[in-house]
Amino acid sequence: MSGSTRPDEETDLVAGEYVLGVLDAAAAAQVRLRAAAEPDLARAIAAWERRLAPMADLVLPMPPPPDIWLRIDASLKAPSQVVSLRQGGGTLWNRPGFWRATTVAAAALAAVFAGIAFTPRQPILLMPDMAAALIQAGGPSTTWLVQAMPDGTLRVRALGDVAVPSGRDFELWALAEGASTPVSLGVLPPEGARIGRKPDIRPRTQILISLEPKGGSPTGLPTGPVMYSGALQSL
Amino acid sequence: MNSDIASASPELAAELLGRCAEGDRTALRQLYGLYSAKLHGIAFRVTRQSSLAADALHDAFVQIFQQASRFDPERGSAEGWMIALVRYRALDILRRRAREEPGFEPPETEDESPDVLTRMVGNAEARALRSCLETLEPERRRLVLHAFVDGLSHTDLATREGMPLGTIKSWIRRSLAALRSCLEPSLV
Numbered sequence: 001m002s003g004s005t006r007p008d009e010e011t012d013l014v015a016g017e018y019v020l021g022v023l024d025a026a027a028a029a030q031v032r033l034r035a036a037a038e039p040d041l042a043r044a045i046a047a048w049e050r051r052l053a054p055m056a057d058l059v060l061p062m063p064p065p066p067d068i069w070l071r072i073d074a075s076l077k078a079p080s081q082v083v084s085l086r087q088g089g090g091t092l093w094n095r096p097g098f099w100r101a102t103t104v105a106a107a108a109l110a111a112v113f114a115g116i117a118f119t120p121r122q123p124i125l126l127m128p129d130m131a132a133a134l135i136q137a138g139g140p141s142t143t144w145l146v147q148a149m150p151d152g153t154l155r156v157r158a159l160g161d162v163a164v165p166s167g168r169d170f171e172l173w174a175l176a177e178g179a180s181t182p183v184s185l186g187v188l189p190p191e192g193a194r195i196g197r198k199p200d201i202r203p204r205t206q207i208l209i210s211l212e213p214k215g216g217s218p219t220g221l222p223t224g225p226v227m228y229s230g231a232l233q234s235l
Numbered sequence: 236m237n238s239d240i241a242s243a244s245p246e247l248a249a250e251l252l253g254r255c256a257e258g259d260r261t262a263l264r265q266l267y268g269l270y271s272a273k274l275h276g277i278a279f280r281v282t283r284q285s286s287l288a289a290d291a292l293h294d295a296f297v298q299i300f301q302q303a304s305r306f307d308p309e310r311g312s313a314e315g316w317m318i319a320l321v322r323y324r325a326l327d328i329l330r331r332r333a334r335e336e337p338g339f340e341p342p343e344t345e346d347e348s349p350d351v352l353t354r355m356v357g358n359a360e361a362r363a364l365r366s367c368l369e370t371l372e373p374e375r376r377r378l379v380l381h382a383f384v385d386g387l388s389h390t391d392l393a394t395r396e397g398m399p400l401g402t403i404k405s406w407i408r409r410s411l412a413a414l415r416s417c418l419e420p421s422l423v
Binding site: 020060 | 260263264267271272273275276277279280281285288289292293294296297298300301307310311312314315316318319322323324326327330331334351352354355356357358360361364365368379380382383384386387388389390392407408411412414415418
């Protein structure tokens with residue numbers, strides 16, 4: 001595939017279906033995942049977004065209730081200091097996508113509040129004392145929210161649908177500040193997880209999600225690409 | 236705060252996104268003033284519930300701020316990018332809700348008559364898309380409009396139209412290809 005020409009027909013039509021919104025949740029999530037790794041697909045999606053956007057003129061504008069801006073503003077006022085990056089050793093840590101994702105992750109922390117909206121039937125009894133938003137490098141993206149609760153658990157869930165390629169699993173990792181190797185927090189199902197607190201879960205710990213063989217990394221260290229990453233911040 | 240959508244030039248929207256990418260929350264506030272009614276209308280049309288529309292709008296503006304650095308003015312328009320973000324959030328929220336609550340049925344959508352296209356008068360791109368939509372057979376045009384405007388999936392469209400899923404999928408693909416070649420004849 002050439003980077004400068006049109007994508008092949010199949011890729012372009014899948015992008016069109018995705019932007020039009022006709023794909024079911026699983027297929028849409030698959031497109032998002034692919035777009036992060038396939039620049040042609042990401043470009044095709046952007047082109048369809050531009051082509052189809054005028055259809056939104058058919059919808060009558062509707063002023064939102066006044067409290068929504070307050071919610072957005074509160075979400076953005078969450079701590080957003082710049083994550084300090086450390087040079088890591090090993091091939092995984094030299095992947096440009098990983099570091100690109102990490103530099104923008106700090107701003108994404110604001111999304112921790114957004115997560116609350118998705119558990120309306122579950123009263124929030126405890127507020128997290130630390131949180132991270134894990135985002136993907138390039139392409140349309142899903143954000144993962146990680147919340148460290150005062151009861152010692154770590155809640156991880158996706159803001160949006162995610163797809164795991166067949167025969168593979170996501171695995172969750174914690175990389176403590178100053179540490180050179182991450183510690184596995186276990187295989188992460190696409191619907192999220194609630195796990196017991198591990199010793200490395202501290203402010204500024206990097207939380208990573210890598211793509212691994214089914215059942216998780218056989219080596220105890222990430223073997224596949226880091227799909228999402230972000231740093232925990234105190235709230 | 237200015238809420239006149241017509242006054243939001245593409246250049247202004249792109250510039251405000253650029254300031255968001257640098258962490259300027261006042262730029263996001265301006266974008267909110269310019270686009271929140273439009274984006275909220277879109278979210279409400281897809282989710283058909285005010286609480287879900289509010290969630291989609293909230294999430295979309297948080298993402299607009301977080302991901303502003305990913306917007307590439309070479310590839311698309313700022314408004315198109317924001318519209319896409321709110322639609323993806325609204326569709327995710329709607330489909331997740333439908334999955335979690337098997338009995339969940341969003342209210343019926345209103346039927347659109349073809350002359351609704353007269354609302355697409357915003358700019359040259361809107362007029363071009365409108366005239367290309369008008370070249371599609373009416374039945375196929377209706378599918379495309381329902382998909383984009385009402386957030387109907389292949390399966391929703393098949394159920395609603397009483398047509399085989401395969402037919403719906405192939406009509407949508409042919410319509411997309413036709414729209415693309417109508418809009419960008421040089422690419423064919």
